[in-house]
Amino acid sequence: MNPHRAKNSLAILLVDDDADSRWLVRESLLQRQVDNPLFESESGDEALAFLLQRGRHAEAPRPGVVFLDIEMPGMDGQEVLLRIKKTPELNDIPVVMLTALNDDNHRQRAISNGALGYIVKPDTLEQLGEQVASAARGVLS
Amino acid sequence: MRIGLQVKSILVLAVVVLATTASGGWLYYAVTSNVLRQNDRAQVEKLIGGLAIAAEPCIAQQDLQAIQKLVKDLASLPSIRYVAVVDAGGKTLASDQRFFHSGSAGHTYPQPSLSYELQRPNSLELGRPLVVKRGNEHVVAGGVRLIADTTDTNAVLMRLHREMTVCAATVLITLIPLGYLLVWRVMVVPVRNLLLATRRLSDGDFSVRTTTTQRNDEIGELAGSFDEMAEHLYESQSQLRSAKDSLERKVIERTGELETANRRLREEMAEKEDFLRAVSHDLGAPLRNIAGMASMIAIKWQAQLPEEAIAKLKRIQANVEVETGMIRELLELSRIKTQPESRTFLDFGTLMQELADSFEYELKAQNIHLEVAPGMPRLYVEKNRMRQVFQNLLDNAIKYIGHRPNARIQIQYERRDEMHVFSVADNGPGIPAEDHERIFHVFRRSPSTATAAVTGKGVGLAVVKTVVANYEGRVWVQSAPGNGSTFYVALSVFSTEGPQERLDESAPRQEFASHTAG
Incomplete structure (x- = not known):
């Protein structure tokens, strides 16, 4: 039995338009034995549809945490965050921003809009793995 | 206290007029009174001379009655106040007086031989010796005394004095306003005009000119040179103004140009900074993926890959790290420039x-x-x-x-x-x-x-x-x-x-x- 394993049933939703980034996050989590079910959305619209169980996501589980990129085409991460927090049935889902934007304005806006954390994508895989895994464990446990 | 030109000119005029009339009047008075008194004296001398000549034979003959008659005749003249004939001892032989009391009838004169003259305010007293020939000798046998009334002359002189004073006062009173008017017209008005013009000039009105007509004196010259000066000032001032205007126009133009250039520069700088930041960021994301994936491949497929491939994957990582470092620093450099x-x-x-x-x-x-x-x-x-x-x-x-x-x-x-x-x-x-x-x-x-x-x-x-x-x-x-x-x-x-x-x-x-x- 994995001692780090979080509540098995809780899913993780990863929202990022960049497939490579998603792959790295996924592999990093797997490497650090965070093996909760991981779902991926490549846009803000799709993420909202998943959360609201609409369309092809009718069977989607309610995630225990959302990792949300900011810079995405169409609806950006800040907008997605705002919508999640304004929707009564979603606003208790923890959201952690995971972005390359090292910008105080974005950080403050996200935190004041209800984000639980703001992770700036680090330069090395090592650090990325550590930060994402510890955030996931912290939220899910 | 300020004493204006008018007051000064009135004072000067008064002094001049007063001095002239007073000295003229005094001179006239002096000459006149001298002439009148000489005239009086000449008449009295003639009378006393006549009396002496007439009395000399009588006193020689001791004819007292004749002497008394002579005295009485003379005393009947209206201008004679007192007539007396005295003997060698000074004793009055005969006298007549209209104004003196009779007590002086027996008056003794100490020096009958003295010839004298006494001026009094209203009278003239003369005395002459009576000379008698005894043998071959001339002997003083007595004297005659005469006091003539000069009240008329004095009255004339008093009147003259009064009239002269009145005349001087009249002249003074009429001349001063006239002189004042003259000074006012000739001096004060043009000077005052000049003064007003100067004040306006000093207040910056360079178009001002003196209204004084062409005069051929110092004031005219002064006004002329004032006008000339004002003209020069006007010219140089208008030159200055046009220079200033064109300078201001240029400054405004240049300021506008500078502002435009400055704005453009600022915009360009902001754009450049934005661009730099965007580029740094956009360059960073794929690089991070490259490094991450190389590193992930090396970890995940460590067992399957040859050692050389793992080594090269590590090199990929190292190179990307160098480049992300550079990009980070570029970003920092851009931040230093824009965010203090x-x-x-x-x-x-x-x-x-x-x-x-x-x-x-x-x-x-x-x-x-x-x-x-x-x-x-x-x-x-x-x-x-x-x-x-x-x-x-x-x-x-x-x-x-x-x-x-x-x-x-x-x-x-x-x-x-x-x-x-x-x-x-x-x-x-x-x-x-x-x-x-x-x-x-x-x-x-x-x-x-x-x-x-x-x-x-x-x-x-x-x-x-x-x-x-x-x-x-x-x-x-x-x-x-x-x-x-x-x-x-x-x-x-x-x-x-x-x-x-x-x-x-x-x-x-x-x-x-x-x-x-x-």
């Missing part, structure tokens, strides 16, 4: 010590002796930016010094006029003169020193230069190949002076002064 940090008082001695501690590993590994001179200042600066400056300089020095015997880095400070000058000197390989400028530009490492051992990023000195520029400062290098390098950082005294620091400095200085004085 808040300033605090920073003790540079402490800063240098902290830096020495942070480089402890490298310094020990390369056996470099770092020396920080005492007396570092305390300045009002952006703490982190200053740390970056000296961190970059130390980093460079350590990197380029490499491994050599007696490796040494010296940090010194000196106040030069209005600059705080710091220097970081190393005894490394040195930099050729042709590179002294370019090393401060982004990605322009000195090619001759960009050896394989030095993994420089090429942004460090550009950061130093940019930070120092925010303090009206300057950064430069003194170096020659083989002689080491000294980097200088100069910060302006004025842009590193904090608000309270001035007070803090002045207090102990005064204390010190009082100590030396005591």
